[in-house]
Amino acid sequence: MNRVVVGNYYLPGEIIKDIKSKDRETIIGPGLCRCEEDANCLVASQAGYLCFRSPNTYWLESRNNRYVPKKTDLVVGIITKKSGDTLRVDLGSAESASLSMLAFEGATKKIKPDVNIGDIVYAKVLNAHKEMEPELVCIDQYYKAGRLGVLPNNGFLINTNQKLTQMLLNAENPLLRTLGRQFPYEIVVGVNGKIWFRANQTKEMLTLCKMFEEAKNQSDQVITNICRQLK
Amino acid sequence: MAAIRKTIISNCEKTFLMKNLSEWNRLDGRSFTEFRDINIVFGKDWGCCKVSLGKTEVIAQVSCELQQTKSSRPNEGMLNINLELNTMADPSFDASRQSDLSSQLNRLLEKCIKDSKAVDLESLCIKMNERAWSLRVDINVLNNEGNILDCASVAAITALSHFRRPDVTCDGVEYKIHSIKQRDPIPTVIHHYPVCISYAILNEGEYILADPTLLEEGVAEAFLTIGLNSYKELCGLHLGGNARLATKDILETSSKAAKRATELVAIIKNAVEKDTQDRLKLNDIGFHIMPIQEKIEKSTAELSICLDQWTLSKKGKKKKSKNEPMDVDPINENNSDVQQCKETITPLGNGTAKLSEVKGENEWAIVESDEEAEVIFVEPPKADTVSISDSNSEEEQVVVLNPQRLKKSPSKRKKNRI
Numbered sequence: 001m002n003r004v005v006v007g008n009y010y011l012p013g014e015i016i017k018d019i020k021s022k023d024r025e026t027i028i029g030p031g032l033c034r035c036e037e038d039a040n041c042l043v044a045s046q047a048g049y050l051c052f053r054s055p056n057t058y059w060l061e062s063r064n065n066r067y068v069p070k071k072t073d074l075v076v077g078i079i080t081k082k083s084g085d086t087l088r089v090d091l092g093s094a095e096s097a098s099l100s101m102l103a104f105e106g107a108t109k110k111i112k113p114d115v116n117i118g119d120i121v122y123a124k125v126l127n128a129h130k131e132m133e134p135e136l137v138c139i140d141q142y143y144k145a146g147r148l149g150v151l152p153n154n155g156f157l158i159n160t161n162q163k164l165t166q167m168l169l170n171a172e173n174p175l176l177r178t179l180g181r182q183f184p185y186e187i188v189v190g191v192n193g194k195i196w197f198r199a200n201q202t203k204e205m206l207t208l209c210k211m212f213e214e215a216k217n218q219s220d221q222v223i224t225n226i227c228r229q230l231k
Numbered sequence: 232m233a234a235i236r237k238t239i240i241s242n243c244e245k246t247f248l249m250k251n252l253s254e255w256n257r258l259d260g261r262s263f264t265e266f267r268d269i270n271i272v273f274g275k276d277w278g279c280c281k282v283s284l285g286k287t288e289v290i291a292q293v294s295c296e297l298q299q300t301k302s303s304r305p306n307e308g309m310l311n312i313n314l315e316l317n318t319m320a321d322p323s324f325d326a327s328r329q330s331d332l333s334s335q336l337n338r339l340l341e342k343c344i345k346d347s348k349a350v351d352l353e354s355l356c357i358k359m360n361e362r363a364w365s366l367r368v369d370i371n372v373l374n375n376e377g378n379i380l381d382c383a384s385v386a387a388i389t390a391l392s393h394f395r396r397p398d399v400t401c402d403g404v405e406y407k408i409h410s411i412k413q414r415d416p417i418p419t420v421i422h423h424y425p426v427c428i429s430y431a432i433l434n435e436g437e438y439i440l441a442d443p444t445l446l447e448e449g450v451a452e453a454f455l456t457i458g459l460n461s462y463k464e465l466c467g468l469h470l471g472g473n474a475r476l477a478t479k480d481i482l483e484t485s486s487k488a489a490k491r492a493t494e495l496v497a498i499i500k501n502a503v504e505k506d507t508q509d510r511l512k513l514n515d516i517g518f519h520i521m522p523i524q525e526k527i528e529k530s531t532a533e534l535s536i537c538l539d540q541w542t543l544s545k546k547g548k549k550k551k552s553k554n555e556p557m558d559v560d561p562i563n564e565n566n567s568d569v570q571q572c573k574e575t576i577t578p579l580g581n582g583t584a585k586l587s588e589v590k591g592e593n594e595w596a597i598v599e600s601d602e603e604a605e606v607i608f609v610e611p612p613k614a615d616t617v618s619i620s621d622s623n624s625e626e627e628q629v630v631v632l633n634p635q636r637l638k639k640s641p642s643k644r645k646k647n648r649i
Binding site for chain 2: 066078080090092093094116118119120151152153154155156157196202205206209210
């Protein structure tokens with residue numbers, strides 16, 4: 001009964017049988033585990049729709065509202081506490097993350113970045129383990145900031161679900177490009193479901209707000225169709 | 232209260248919100264006095280309902296058990312209201328048993344429903360000094376998008392009015408509880424329907440926002456919660472936080488809240504009535520038939536408007552900004568100004584602000600204008616409840632804002648009976 005059907009809805013504990021593999025290997029993504037008893041089976045560990053990409057990749061897509069930190073994720077967080085050399089950052093996950101003051105570009109013991117409580121940072125998850133608090137950095141491996149760092153205070157931050165952020169981060173998705181033809185704006189999408197953006201006028205910012213609210217409930221296909229019609 | 236709420240709000244959210252409020256705009260496009268849509272769905276059991284206010288969701292369940300009566304009140308049953316805040320609804324909620332916020336919300340709910348004697352506790356008594364029903368309302372917050380209290384108070388009173396307890400017989404010594412299949416369950420007697428209506432106060436009383444969202448709650452300095460029933464009787468008032476608020480503003484807000492309370496009570500009564508009808512017809516009921524399709528069918532028009540018809544949406548915004556100041560503080564503007572606004576707006580038709588809102592100014596402050604009272608008491612009072620509620624209102628705990636109205640109402644009710 002539980003044959004592998006792409007797009008089917010699975011509940012935690014359900015067994016997914018007869019999976020495709022290549023060279024006896026299958027790549028599994030979030031929401032799935034290996035079945036102990038049967039080699040050719042997977043067990044769902046979350047509720048969600050099964051997705052497949054040929055030749056051998058599987059994952060479950062669910063409507064998550066809470067973020068679970070993962071290594072190398074690019075996230076947007078709010079600074080909640082400042083104590084000594086470390087900052088506490090709220091990512092919307094169960095535990096708040098820590099960010100060192102020295103993990104900014106050009107920061108030393110004497111020269112520290114100007115960060116205040118309530119500021120928004122765009123950072124990378126350095127390590128995340130279930131028994132440790134997640135750690136963030138605002139520099140890459142060459143000690144350069146790149147696009148990471150403190151975001152300006154004249155934007156706006158909204159909380160959405162992770163599905164929308166994944167959709168926006170998909171380079172093929174035309175939503176942001178279509179909107180970009182109407183007015184210029186800056187946007188930072190964190191995979192933890194927080195999106196920061198800035199536009200010239202308040203009206204434009206409100207349009208962005210509304211658009212994300214509407215896009216949340218629509219499927220990928222629908223949005224692509226709408227954007228195509230408008231071209 | 233402001234200090235209790237620990238929602239993490241960033242500086243940029245705060246500045247953007249304040250900037251918008253200074254232009255009389257709310258982020259979700261509502262006017263200052265507008266509330267979010269309320270939706271009530273009933274579960275399969277008696278006394279189980281889910282209430283959603285915008286995206287805030289709350290589920291309530293009433294349960295009952297036989298208990299020894301209290302020695303202080305030997306002829307009354309008991310009512311407990313318990314609001315649970317769990318981390319599922321909002322990660323910022325404290326996982327420990329009793330946080331300050333939850334005890335405050337619990338107390339406000341208790342004040343609104345229990346202390347206003349909405350539920351007839353005497354009818355819950357089975358044998359004086361021995362056994363009485365103890366009702367317990369469990370409210371769980373499923374999602375927090377601001378204004379839990381309004382949602383929870385609606386859920387509690389809806390669940391209570393929907394609840395039916397099993398029948399009990401006593402043969403002197405033993406009590407026998409009959410199952411619902413054996414004997415028809417008995418509905419709870421509700422004298423009146425009190426609901427909480429909350430307002431957030433920002434910028435030292437300059438902006439008073441009805442039904443605040445999570446962000447607005449986080450930025451707000453103070454909260455004004457008004458408990459009211461459809462007869463405009465005050466069942467609780469709480470002003471938390473620190474803001475300089477004029478008495479005039481409180482009175483004005485409460486007269487607006489009274490209007491909302493009447494609406495809410497009508498919604499609650501309709502929902503309960505509809506569900507009872509469905510049950511009589513033996514229709515399929517329960518959460519499993521909740522309208523899930525609704526979300527999917529939501530038209531894509533809004534999205535395309537956002538994306539493309541920039542000119543159109545621009546126009547829409549302009550219209551709104553024109554309307555809103557009038558809706559928000561009609562006092563500061565001259566009457567002639569309001570009149571002008573009215574004339575320009577009326578031809579626009581649907582989608583513009585409600586003009587009726589402006590009429591309800593200072594209703595409570597002026598005692599003589601009792602035209603409204605006539606309309607209110609047309610609502611059919613339950614035959615059983617009338618006599619008891621009258622005796623209740625004479626007690627010191629019930630606060631009636633308008634003494635004249637009270638005098639009127641019993642006489643009218645008596646007339647009805649004759």
